[in-house]
Amino acid sequence: MPVPEYHTLYKTRVDTVQLCDSIYFRDSVFIAAKGDTVYLTKTHWRERFRNVYHVKVDTVMQRDSVRVPYPVEKPLTKWQQWKMDAGGWAMGVAAVLVILVILKVTKIRII
16 A cells, blocks of 8 residues: 655745945035125035845745555455445445436436
8 A cells, every 4th residue: 555755845046136226416505695796606416325135035845745655564354354345335236226216206217
């Protein structure tokens, strides 16, 4: 009698995507005076960089069952074998009786 033997295989894959996100700020100073002429114009650029990591993990589990022959410890006795055979015949007779009752209820004649 074969007994199933289970093997489990795990596959893991990791994908990492690195992006560099940058933002540029403009900081400006304007001072203007028309009398006696004072003009001051400064423009500063500020840069900010941020690294963005996206990590995606995929795990696949695969289970495989392999039939391994396993010996029967002890054979059936004659009484147990007779009960198994009689049970099979009884199931067959019960199925035939159910079919005959269904045919009688629906009034279908075989012969």
